[in-house]
Amino acid sequence: MPAIPTLKISISGVRGVVGDSLTPDLLTRFSQAFGTYIGSGRVVVGRDTRTSGEMVRQAVVAGLLSTGCRISDAGVCPTPTVQLLVRHLRAHGGIAITASHNPPEWNALKFVGPDALFLSGGRGRELLDIYHQGDYTKARSHRLRGVEDVPDAVDLHLDAVLGAVGPLPAGRRPKVVIDSCNGAGAVAGPRLLERLGAEVIGINVTPDGSFPRPAEPTAENLRSLCDAVRRHGADIGFAQDMDADRLAVVSEEGTPIGEERTLLLAIEHVLSQTPGPVVVNLSTTRAVEEVAARYGCRACRTAVGEANVTAGMQRFRAVIGGEGNGGVIYPAINFARDSLVGMALILHRLVSSGQRVSELAAALPPFEMVKMQFPFPSQRLRDVLRRAAREYQAYPQDLRDGVKVTLPDGWFLLRGSNTEPVMRVIAEADDAGAAHALAARVREQVEAWVTEPPRP
Amino acid sequence: MKPLKIGIGGVRGVVGETFTPELVVGFAQAFGSYLGRGRILVCRDTRPSGPMVAAAVTAGLLATGNEVVDLGICPTPSLQLAVGWLGAVGGVSVTAGHNPAHWNALKFVRHDGIYLTASQAEELLDVYHQGRFDKAGWDAIPRRVEKAEVIGHHLEVLRAQFDVARVRARRFRVAVDCCNGPCSLLSPRWLEELGCEVLAINDDPAGPFAHTPEPKPENAVQVRAVVKAGRADLGLVHDGDGERVSLVDEGGRALSEEMTLPLAADMALQERVGPVVTNVCTTMAVDLVAARYGAPVVRTPVGQPFISEAMLDHRAVIGGEGNGSVAVPRVQPTHDSAATIGLLLSHLASAERPLSALADALPQTVMVKEHVPIEPNLIYRALQDFRDAVQEEAEGRTDLADGVKVGFPDGWVHVRASNTESMLRLIVEAHGTARARELVDWAHDRLGR
Numbered sequence: 022m023p024a025i026p027t028l029k030i031s032i033s034g035v036r037g038v039v040g041d042s043l044t045p046d047l048l049t050r051f052s053q054a055f056g057t058y059i060g061s062g063r064v065v066v067g068r069d070t071r072t073s074g075e076m077v078r079q080a081v082v083a084g085l086l087s088t089g090c091r092i093s094d095a096g097v098c099p100t101p102t103v104q105l106l107v108r109h110l111r112a113h114g115g116i117a118i119t120a121s122h123n124p125p126e127w128n129a130l131k132f133v134g135p136d137a138l139f140l141s142g143g144r145g146r147e148l149l150d151i152y153h154q155g156d157y158t159k160a161r162s163h164r165l166r167g168v169e170d171v172p173d174a175v176d177l178h179l180d181a182v183l184g185a186v187g188p189l190p191a192g193r194r195p196k197v198v199i200d201s202c203n204g205a206g207a208v209a210g211p212r213l214l215e216r217l218g219a220e221v222i223g224i225n226v227t228p229d230g231s232f233p234r235p236a237e238p239t240a241e242n243l244r245s246l247c248d249a250v251r252r253h254g255a256d257i258g259f260a261q262d263m264d265a266d267r268l269a270v271v272s273e274e275g276t277p278i279g280e281e282r283t284l285l286l287a288i289e290h291v292l293s294q295t296p297g298p299v300v301v302n303l304s305t306t307r308a309v310e311e312v313a314a315r316y317g318c319r320a321c322r323t324a325v326g327e328a329n330v331t332a333g334m335q336r337f338r339a340v341i342g343g344e345g346n347g348g349v350i351y352p353a354i355n356f357a358r359d360s361l362v363g364m365a366l367i368l369h370r371l372v373s374s375g376q377r378v379s380e381l382a383a384a385l386p387p388f389e390m391v392k393m394q395f396p397f398p399s400q401r402l403r404d405v406l407r408r409a410a411r412e413y414q415a416y417p418q419d420l421r422d423g424v425k426v427t428l429p430d431g432w433f434l435l436r437g438s439n440t441e442p443v444m445r446v447i448a449e450a451d452d453a454g455a456a457h458a459l460a461a462r463v464r465e466q467v468e469a470w471v472t473e474p475p476r477p
Numbered sequence: 478m479k480p481l482k483i484g485i486g487g488v489r490g491v492v493g494e495t496f497t498p499e500l501v502v503g504f505a506q507a508f509g510s511y512l513g514r515g516r517i518l519v520c521r522d523t524r525p526s527g528p529m530v531a532a533a534v535t536a537g538l539l540a541t542g543n544e545v546v547d548l549g550i551c552p553t554p555s556l557q558l559a560v561g562w563l564g565a566v567g568g569v570s571v572t573a574g575h576n577p578a579h580w581n582a583l584k585f586v587r588h589d590g591i592y593l594t595a596s597q598a599e600e601l602l603d604v605y606h607q608g609r610f611d612k613a614g615w616d617a618i619p620r621r622v623e624k625a626e627v628i629g630h631h632l633e634v635l636r637a638q639f640d641v642a643r644v645r646a647r648r649f650r651v652a653v654d655c656c657n658g659p660c661s662l663l664s665p666r667w668l669e670e671l672g673c674e675v676l677a678i679n680d681d682p683a684g685p686f687a688h689t690p691e692p693k694p695e696n697a698v699q700v701r702a703v704v705k706a707g708r709a710d711l712g713l714v715h716d717g718d719g720e721r722v723s724l725v726d727e728g729g730r731a732l733s734e735e736m737t738l739p740l741a742a743d744m745a746l747q748e749r750v751g752p753v754v755t756n757v758c759t760t761m762a763v764d765l766v767a768a769r770y771g772a773p774v775v776r777t778p779v780g781q782p783f784i785s786e787a788m789l790d791h792r793a794v795i796g797g798e799g800n801g802s803v804a805v806p807r808v809q810p811t812h813d814s815a816a817t818i819g820l821l822l823s824h825l826a827s828a829e830r831p832l833s834a835l836a837d838a839l840p841q842t843v844m845v846k847e848h849v850p851i852e853p854n855l856i857y858r859a860l861q862d863f864r865d866a867v868q869e870e871a872e873g874r875t876d877l878a879d880g881v882k883v884g885f886p887d888g889w890v891h892v893r894a895s896n897t898e899s900m901l902r903l904i905v906e907a908h909g910t911a912r913a914r915e916l917v918d919w920a921h922d923r924l925g926r
Contacts (some may be wrong), residue, residue, distance in 0.1 A: 040614035045506065045536040049498040072620045076539035079622075083498040083533035126615040161493040162579035165525045168532075230620060 026399065030152075032145025033326065036129035036441070039073040043081040043128055052084025054152035055116065055132055061088055061158065067095035067103040067174065069119040069205040069264040070230035072078055073128045075270035077118045081130065082168055085116075089160030095174035097228055099205045099265035101359035102178040108355065109177060109415065119205070119264035123441065125230070126360040138356055141328030146167070167354030175209045177380035178361065179216060180230070185353040186365040189218040192430065193255040196220045199364075200246040202236050203227050206360060213361050215261075217368060224249050227308030237260045238269035238347055239392075240277040251275035253258075257371060257378050259425045261360045266327075266349040268360035270367060272378035280347035281306040285385050287349045287363055288341050290370035297340030300333040302326070303425050304434045304447045305345035311386040324422035325436060331356040345390070348446060388455040391460040397444035397471065402437040404475040405444075405467060409435050433453060433463050483605075486780055486896040489573055489582035492526040496581050498533040505537025505700040507605035508569060508585055512543070513612070515566030518586075518625075520548035520556040522572035522659045522689035523682045523717050528580045528710035530571045534583065535622060538569070540614030545622045550682050552719025554813035557590040557636055559627035560896040572659075572718035575800070576897065591785040591811050598782070628663050631815065635667060638807050639758070639819040644826045645672030651822075652676040652703040652712040656685040656696075660814065667815050671822055676707045690717030691800045694731035697723065711825070711832045713818065720781070720812035721801035724821075732848035734801035739839050739913040741803045741817055742795050742822040746770040751794035754787045756780070757882050758891040758904045759799035765840035778879030780896055784809050799844075807858045842906050843913040844889075849901040849924065858896045859901060859924065863892050866923040878905075890913060890920045 028042035031033070035051050037043030056064070064085050067360075068074040072098070085092055093110055095102060100117040107115040115133035123129070132140040140148055151157070170334060189195070197219045199205035207228040209336035214221045224245060225233045234242045238260040241371060250258040250271050258271030270278050270286065285308060288299055292313065299313045299320040313320040325347065334342040334352055343350045348358035351366065397405075410423045419425040423436025431450030438445060444467055448460035481495035482488070488504050500627045509517065515537050521527035522849030527550070535793045546563060549555055553570040554702065560568050568586035576582070578705040585593045593601060604610075613619075649675045655661040661680040668675045678699055679687035687798050688696045692714040705711040705723050712725030723734040732740075739762040742753050746767065756779045775791050777783035779798070788810040789893050797803035802812035805820050828835060851859055864881045876882040880893025880902075888907030903920055907913040 039618060040612040044612070045502045045533075045540045046499055049502050049533060049536065053498065072615050073618050074623055076536055076618055079539065080498075080502065080536035081531045083502065083529050086529035087498045156807065159493045159497070162491075162525050162581075165492070165529055167528050194646075461924060 029441065031150070031393050032141055032149060033139065033328070034129055034131045034155070036123070036127060038126050039128055039257040040126070042084055045076060046346060048077055048080035048130065048156045049084035050155070050157070052081045052116065053088050053157035054148060055114065056088030057084045057158040058151050059114040059135065060146050061090050061160065063110060064090045065093045065095060065103050065110060065112050065115035067098040067100070067106070067107040067117055069100070070097055070203060070207070070228045071120065071128050071263065072230045074230065076116055077128050077130070077141050081116055081118065086165055086167070087160060088158040089164045089166065095171045097205050097208055098174050099178070099209050099359070099361065101266055101355060101357040101361065102174050102209070104133055104137045104357040105172065105178050105181060106174055107133050107135070117264065121264045121266060122262045124235065125232045138331050139328045141326060145351070175212070177431060181354050182213060182361050184367050185351070186362070186369060187367060188216070189372050194218060194220050195368060195371060196222070196253065198222045198224060198246060198249045198253060198255045199226065199228045199369070200224050200243065200258065200260040201205045201265070202261060202263055203229055203231050203233055204236065204261060204263035204265060206265030209263055209265060209361055210259070210364065211387065212363065217365060219368060222253050222255065222332050224442060236298070238267055238280065238411055239263055240279065243277050245271060247271050247275040247277065256325055257368070259360070259364050265360045266358040268349060268363035269347050270378065272382060274379050276379070278378065278382040279390070281308070282343040282382055282385060283363060283367070284343045284345060284349055285309065285312050285372050286381060287343070287351070287366040287443065288312055290366045290373070291341040291351065292318055295340050298337045300330060300337050300339040300342035301345050302330050303419055303422060304436070306390055306449060307432070308386040308388045319384055326422070327358050333343050340440060356462055370417050380410065387451065388449055389445060389451065389456040390449045391456040393446045393460050393464055394438070394443045395464060397437065397442060398468070399437060401440045401471050406435065406437070407468045408470045409467070411472055428459070431459055435467065483602065483783065484896060485595045486633055487582050489576070489580065489897050491579055492581050493579065495654070498529065499912055501530055501533035501583065502537040503608070504583055504605055505534040505569065506541050506600055506610035508567070509538045509541030509543040511601050511604045511613040512566045514542045516544045516546060516564060518546045518548055518556050518559055518565050518568035519564065520551045520553065520568070520570050523550055524573070524578050524581055527571055530581050534569050534571060537863055539619055540613065541611040542617050542619070547622050547624050548627050549624065550659050550662060551628055552663050552815070553584060554719050554809065554811065554815065555627045555631040557586055557661060557811050558631050558809055560588060560590045560624070562627070562630055563625060568859060570590045570718065574718050574720065575689070575716045578686045590809055592782040593625070594782045594786050595780070628666070632667060632670060634668065634808060635815055635819050638816070639823045639909045641671060644822045647826045648672055648674065649711070649822060650674040650676065650707060650709045652678070652700050652707055652709040653680070654678050654687070654697070654700040654714045655680040656687050656690045656717060657681050657716045658686065658690055658715060658719070660719050663719065663815055664713070664715060664818070664904050667818060672895055676709055678703055686717065692721045692723035693734045694714050696722070697725055697731035701725050701729045701731055706746070708815055715814060716801070719814050722817050723801045723815040724832065726836055727831045728833050728834065732836050733844065735799045735844055736762070736836060736839060737801045737817065738797040738799065738803055739763050739766045740835060741805070741820055742766050743799065743839065744820055745795035745805070746772055747824070749794050752791040754784055754796035755790060756784065756798050757876060757879050758893065760842055760844055760907055761889070762840040762842055777876070779808040779893060781812055842908055843910050845905045845913050845917050847903040847917065849903055851899065851901055853899045856899065856901065860892065860894055863924050884917065887918055890916050892920060892924065
């Protein structure tokens, strides 16, 4: 297999490895391209706690200022806080400095448009064109602006969540353990839980960018959270990723309920209060349709990617949406994946149901999903995906984003990552054995196809 | 062609044209790679582009694994003194000194607080051009930028080096024009500590440059008015980064910036006789003053790195250049207008006479300085043509250390390429205006311009 590049420049931003491909030169030029694209004006900048965050921030600030932008610096904060501030400050755009769940050597820029949504699709391509053309706005000296700190950025976000969801009913004070992975969630998560009225026990809540566990809040990375939930006899455990957009839930038994169920619990609470359409991406569990049906609501599917889901939510006037990776999007606050909103909704669900987390999880429709990812050279993506589509042409397919094949006893989705040189396989079936077998079979096929010479 | 100067004086250009964040990031990475990992101080002057440039410098230095200490707005000499104090391996001052506000530049300071020498600056340029910079991985990259306040330390050193009590006793009244530059944060405080009644103008670092930040009589109009209206004992005009200062006497007369060094040299030599260092095109009043004390004068090429290096080599008692910059080695062997003020006021305090009398007692010469703008690609050609044109008639009287200096029995002519702008600088000195004009015409004839 050819060497795997450590830089991903795509319509969803620029992502690379610090000390390798993610140089300050690249970052400052990308920021100039963004400043040029949005036509100067105010830009919100925030970052997660990665060790490279300050270097990246300085490069971004230099690039933006040189195009005449005025910067509102939110400091260390969740990515959804950046999106919220763009709207709140009526900014022309935002840059979130985070490689969300990637390992510590990565960092990235995510670009937010004036509508507080991530740039993607056409707008992402326009930004890339400007970057590649290299003809950036150069503001004359007297037109240069400065950097203003927004010290209350996180407070604004917490106020918004509490305003939309409300504190927990009086007299109910669930005991919650939160694991913020020493990421940006540490500056917001514990405070939100306290303001909601929970009893809070924090682990990994020092926002220093040391990775006490891999950042992705998958079951295998949540051992210390599970232990803490059991040890403290807590009602629930929450885990955030580095930029606090995704959320995982651990039951009172100390068992991760699976990221798909994060979204399902949030959907249940919202639909129980305000029935309406649900929008999720095509790699999220088919249980979404079943849960929505229980409340007489419908679910719509979009391509993978936060921007696609938020666009779909706007189109279908969704009351709730998100992604099966623990990304809850609640439009009453913002069109952004937001672990803070997720925690607030799920705690409300927990308290108002009077049930335990394990009981709530058990009451959801049964399904098993397997997610696998393995290294894959980005340049082979197209032809290997075409090969997969040919192989399974006898079955219904959705080709909006990778290749999704619905088989008689389940489905699988094969897609490249926008952010890393990896291939992802997601398979869902009624039981774990069948889901595993399906995912493993597809992975084997992909690894065989990539050794074949590409077809023209 | 667009103005950009990359050379031994650092890198300098116009913001919004050539002085881009990529360029700055590249130079910062080159400097970080060149010094090796350690602590590096970063300061800036008050130009509108300062925050942009300082951020680019910081990004580059962090990327090479260097710890950055942000000094915010402060005079370059305050940074230079702080390098040793804070245990840093070097510093970067973001300032274009006397250039207009739309310029900016990086000045590179080494571990001992003096600028990179010419040969070190060339090594830095090689690192920059090769482009293979040190890259710190995620576990080595500094996570945060510390801040430090170094002007207080600068004042502490100044207090220890001058007889503050003696100056305080005189209760001088001093008008000072900080040009809204970084000296706004140092100079009035220092004067107050010296017991002066301070009449400060243009001392708002958030304001725009009140005039071209070059201390010379044509920029002293405001401070002259303040001296006269406020009956001050003297007036001071600062530059954009705290290296140069020019003087206004108690009568409101603006002294040429060339006179700052001879005056300071006279004072330093009264304390101790030793070598005086200056560059090839500084007034011959320096030689005449030194001769009164039997002190040798060492002439260097133009540029502060040369002055500092020669001052260390020759154990000089004073150094400086004709642009109003003076280095007082007991404070630091590098241009420092606050140290210049300390020397000046401590001598004025014990002198029986006012500044005007001290100035009048200096050798009186006439200097003419002219700029000859030239396309950047033709500068050295023009200089070479001039050298060829004067070679025969000036046989034995030329000094080629920096540009071409031609000596006459009663004066001199010097033509050199500017280190900072796309032009030739023509400087002429003689004992009288008429003779000076003659020499200017002589030079123009041979420059063919």
